[in-house]
Amino acid sequence: MDIGTAVGLQATAIGVGMGAVLAGAHAAGMEAMREAREERATRAREAAIQDLGDVAREMATELAAAHAEIAKLKRLLAQRQAYIDSLRRTA
Numbered sequence: 516m517d518i519g520t521a522v523g524l525q526a527t528a529i530g531v532g533m534g535a536v537l538a539g540a541h542a543a544g545m546e547a548m549r550e551a552r553e554e555r556a557t558r559a560r561e562a563a564i565q566d567l568g569d570v571a572r573e574m575a576t577e578l579a580a581a582h583a584e585i586a587k588l589k590r591l592l593a594q595r596q597a598y599i600d601s602l603r604r605t606a
Contacts, residue, residue: 516524
C-alpha cells in the first residue's frame with residue numbers, strides 16, 4: 516500500500532470516527548431535549564392539578580357558606596311564619 520492510500524484510509528477512519536462522535540452527541544442532545552420537554556410538561560400538569568385543587572377547595576368553602584346562609588334564612592323564615600301564625604290566631 517502506498518503512502519497516498521494509507522493517508523486516505525487514515526483520513527477516512529478519522530472522518531468515520533468523528534461522524535460517530537457527532538451522531539452520538541446529537542442523539543444524546545436530542546434525548547436531553549426530550550427529557551427536558553417531558554419535565555416541563557410534567558411540571559405544567561402538576562401546576563394545573565394544584566390550581567384545580569385550589570379552585571375545588573375554594574368552591575367547597577363557598578358552598579359550605581351558601582348552605583349555612585340557606586339554613587339561616589330557613590330558620591328566620593320559620594320564625595317569621597310562626598310569628599305571623601301567632602298574630603293570626605290572636606286576631
